Amino acid sequence: MTIQAVMFDFSGTLFRLEHKDTWLSDLTDSAGEPLDLEAQAELMRRMTAPVTLNVDFDEEHLHAWEHRDLDPELHHKVYLEVLRQSGVARVEQARALYDRLVDPSEWTPYPDTERVLKSLADKGVRVGVLSNIAFDIRPAFTARGLDAYIDEFVLSFEVGAIKPDAAIFRLLLDRLGTAPENTLMVGDHEGADGGAKALGCPFALVEPLPTVRRSDGLLTALREHAAL
Incomplete structure (x- = not known):
């Protein structure tokens, strides 16, 4: 053959997607505390290995997750939720990290x-x-x-x-x-x-x-x- x-x-x-330490160094949880190393490692695993993702979604976000690779808007929506559930409570921080995920130069x-x-x-x-x-x-x-x-x-x-x-x-x-x-x-x-x-x-x-x-x-x- x-x-x-x-x-x-x-x-x-x-x-x-190889993350740089500077991406996560300024991230804080809902209490304003920096994410510890374990939380940072899990966060990047969820961003780079989505097939094995284990997150609790409501019906709306479950639909977005299942169709995320068909619709950029759904992709953006559900990944912000993934980041929120992964400890990134501040929306501006989540958006900045998401932007790196979808930036081909990264x-x-x-x-x-x-x-x-x-x-x-x-x-x-x-x-x-x-x-x-x-x-x-x-x-x-x-x-x-x-x-x-x-x-x-x-x-x-x-x-x-x-x-x-x-x-x-x-x-x-x-x-x-x-x-x-x-x-x-x-x-x-x-x-x-x-x-x-x-x-x-x-x-x-x-x-x-x-x-x-x-x-x-x-x-x-x-x-x-x-x-x-």
């Missing part, structure tokens, strides 16, 4: 992201980025010259479908012009990204580790599937 195209997830796969590529994308492009392998997301991630690629290696972007809020819905994978396959069995899906979540397997795509799982702890995860995954 020849890999003619690769579809990549964004968060935890090609890029990661996202860091994994060490092997550029090498992998360029290598695929040099081989003539088509590349797509497929993300459940409510903001435009293209500037994160453009700012680093990585957009030159991407043939197609499919973002959930633009197309009205989210992984693991087969429709969003099928859309990117159609745009890439490749058959499922010749198109590798690479992502950090078995449930969401692994949905491509239902269409017959091979799937490679990578760990969404901090960028300093995952130097060659993408290279390893693609080599294991003979894509590089």
Whole structure:
């Protein structure tokens, strides 16, 4: 089987939101006290690993959570609630932190992201980025010259479908012009990204580790599937 195209997830796969200590140093709880280190760590986990989020939502916010990657307004609304429940009581602080989450310039590529994308492009392998997301991630690629290696972007809020819905994978396959069995899906979540397997795509799982702890995860995954 020849890999003619690769579809990549964004968060935890090609890029990661790496927080800086200064983001959290001025955050205070409802009593005006600084958030302790444990609270800060949990806050960032909730911001960067939303699939495993454990927050008590009312019906209104539950609806917003379930549809957050289809509607930027719902995304903004529910994440402010997540931050409130995570100890960030002051709305202005929550908004400032949220703005960092949706700022493409704040996202860091994994060490092997550029090498992998360029290598695929040099081989003539088509590349797509497929993300459940409510903001435009293209500037994160453009700012680093990585957009030159991407043939197609499919973002959930633009197309009205989210992984693991087969429709969003099928859309990117159609745009890439490749058959499922010749198109590798690479992502950090078995449930969401692994949905491509239902269409017959091979799937490679990578760990969404901090960028300093995952130097060659993408290279390893693609080599294991003979894509590089």
